[in-house]
Amino acid sequence: MLQTVRRSARDGLDDLMETLRGNYRTAILGWQEIATRYQRSRVGPFWLTINKGVLIAALSLVFGTLFGLEVDYFIPYLAIGLILWTFIAATLGDGCRAFSDSAGTILHVRIPLSTLVAIALYRNILILAHNAVIIPLVFLLFLRPVGWEALLALPGLALLWLNLGWMCLLLAVICARFRDVTEIVNNVLQVLFYLTPIIWTMDLIRDRVQMIWVVLNPFYHLIEVIRAPLLGEPVAAVSWLVTATLALAGWALALPFFGHYRKRVPYWL
């Protein structure tokens, strides 16, 4: 049993290493969709950024008023959370479709399957980079100071990205076999959006809800390790611990799982 797991993990790792060695593939194919958007209109993916900006403004107005929050804290808080959530949801959605939508490629060219997942991740990072432009603009608008501790958001982003990596790898395999999982994941993400402090803050619920229900949600920590440093707040040790452990445990699970099933994926398409 242990031996099978180890062999599968090595198989999965081999595939992953091949993707890393052929990173030009990920770069060229991942950039393509963005390039197409630039071709259709000069502002390209910034159209999405503009949409996001409008959404943030509207939500800030509604919820800020509703909850009676200070706008110079709430709007930056909401902007960061919403942009990160969009990134998370879009990446996981693309991860689900990474294999099932690439049947043509998988059945005609020998390509490491993890490359297709890497393409989905890379493309969404590029879109995130476009959307993230809103954050400094919002900070500027409210003249919010940014300290050196904001740099802690970078390891936070790396941890988020690592976690999305194993989630996508796992989901890509499962969704290739069970096509309805894509829909299930979408539904779960929709619910999680409301359960995660993005459009509401922890302070608002402190008296009404047991904290444990929020703390159990890994997505809270994944967002917190990026949002808190940017807002100049200390990151709770538990958040670093949860995100790092989740990344380790997740990869330890996803690698043998992927290694075991990757040979079956072409037959499922």
Place this chain on the structure above:
Amino acid sequence: MSATPASIELRHVGVQFPVFNAATLSLKNRVLSSVTGGRIQRERDRHVLVRGLDDLSFQLQAGDRVGLIGHNGSGKTTLLRVLAGIYTPTEGEVRIRGQAMALINIGLGIDPEATGRENIWLRSAMMGIPPQQTRACMDEIIEFSGLGEFIDMPFRTYSSGMQMRLAFSVSTATQPQILIMDEWLSTGDEAFRTKAEARMNDMLANTEIMILASHDPNLIRHTCSRVLWLEHGQIRQDGPPETVIPAYFG
């Protein structure tokens, strides 16, 4: 050209496909049927296993030009995919030495919105050709396609002949050790076809192992030195074209 000569070895290779229907592709149904334990449900859900290849064993060495014949559903495409390293057999062992390239769908990876030049990058990346090599081949590919100024226009604005010419030019720009084809590539107008034919022959001469699936007896006779006749996923006959082709085409 790589130092180690190409070789392919199949030992007792078998491939079994699960054939899924809408019900078996659904996790919800899977969970429901295990919860309700409904027997009828389970009977209907049991997916069918189709045997694509059955206990195939053969060896190919550098210099082999193999023609693959057989009726539809005899396992030709499945075997091509095994040889290209796309399918990992469910039974037996495959050993492929040398870098293989499948020219099965030459339009794959093309984005109609992108320009011709961008599509050269895309298609090359898809085939696993490193960027240095693509850069080195770029001018030659553009020249061969005969697209001229059009190379910087979006692919969707091309006539179908131009689209085929570009796809052909990129796909045949690099020389693989092992070349895998499903039918011969021929394309374009008269002038381009002659040029394309010359390039295909050139490629064929320089490739170490060629595997070509085809329904055309003349093509097989002209290009292959060995013919594998597949039937129900097994080798019905294996020999030189002079003996296998008359036996198959009758």
